[in-house]
Amino acid sequence: xxxxxxxxxxxxxxxxxxxxxxxxxxxxxxxxxxxxxxxxxxxxxxxxxxxxxxxxxxxxxxxxxxxxxxxxxxxxxxxxxxxxxxxxxxxxxxxxxxxxxxxxxxxxxxxxxxxxxxx
Amino acid sequence: xxxxxxxxxxxxxxxxxxxxxxxxxxxxxxxxxxxxxxxxxxxxxxxxxxxxxxxxxxxxxxxxxxxxxxxxxxxxxxxxxxxxxxxxxxxxxxxxxxxxxxxxxxxx
Numbered sequence: 203x204x205x206x207x208x209x210x211x212x213x214x215x216x217x218x219x220x221x222x223x224x225x226x227x228x229x230x231x232x233x234x235x236x237x238x239x240x241x242x243x244x245x246x247x248x249x250x251x252x253x254x255x256x257x258x259x260x261x262x263x264x265x266x267x268x269x270x271x272x273x274x275x276x277x278x279x280x281x282x283x284x285x286x287x288x289x290x291x292x293x294x295x296x297x298x299x300x301x302x303x304x305x306x307x308x309x310x311x312x313x314x315x316x317x318x319x320x321x
Numbered sequence: 322x323x324x325x326x327x328x329x330x331x332x333x334x335x336x337x338x339x340x341x342x343x344x345x346x347x348x349x350x351x352x353x354x355x356x357x358x359x360x361x362x363x364x365x366x367x368x369x370x371x372x373x374x375x376x377x378x379x380x381x382x383x384x385x386x387x388x389x390x391x392x393x394x395x396x397x398x399x400x401x402x403x404x405x406x407x408x409x410x411x412x413x414x415x416x417x418x419x420x421x422x423x424x425x426x427x428x429x
Contacts, residue, residue, distance in 0.1 A: 235415065246407055247356075247364060249418035261415045264322075297363055305370050306411035306418060307354035311363035 204228040206236075206298050206312035213318045214288050221284040222315045224298030231279040232256040235301035237308060238272065238283050242294045252301060253281055290321040323347045325408050325421035332427040339395040341424045343408030346389055351410045353391040355384060358405045358423075368393060395426070403428045 209223045238250040252261040255274040271284040296315045299308035326344045333339040352371055356364035366375055368384035371391055381396045395402055408421040
């Protein structure tokens with residue numbers, strides 16, 4: 203059974219750094235792209251980027267390029283989303299989701315990680 | 322860059338048919354996928370590549386495509402179908418992935 207298990211809720215202050223994680227199981231980790239999707243309160247999902255764990259190739263949303271870092275650790279089947287300096291506007295639920303083998307969409311999703319940033 | 326346009330809301334009575342559209346000029350060239358999201362839960366794919374239904378998704382969910390518009394149809398709507406629905410499309414290299422603004426389906 204494919205599972206994506208994300209790290210827990212975080213409460214941070216503006217300017218702080220943060221790394222959240224998503225651990226995959228139930229499939230060959232290096233064979234599938236994993237994506238990050240942001241959902242701000244009351245809004246729809248917004249794609250942030252993809253990472254291919256086999257070689258850490260990444261794709262970034264042009265609107266978010268440079269604001270976050272995507273990384274992967276093949277030894278523990280885990281991908282990460284990292285900020286060096288959070289802003290209040292980063293408050294959202296962040297989902298990791300597996301890219302389907304046959305289309306650029308998402309066939310499995312993690313449970314989401316709530317990130318709250320206070321100013 | 323492009324936008325996927327969905328109606329903000331659709332309301333139907335139980336047993337009726339609900340149709341949710343998603344439009345963009347890019348859609349004749351790219352597939353669209355549909356996700357259902359219930360409050361407090363992650364999205365779940367219910368239609369992919371315009372018309373394909375993943376295993377486990379009820380047959381009352383179907384997708385169609387005509388030109389610049391893709392449509393999610395829910396036949397015989399049930400109370401449990403009340404949710405937000407999002408279309409999504411992407412280019413062939415995963416460098417541009419776009420979600421629609423979402424449609425809230427209300428079952429009266």
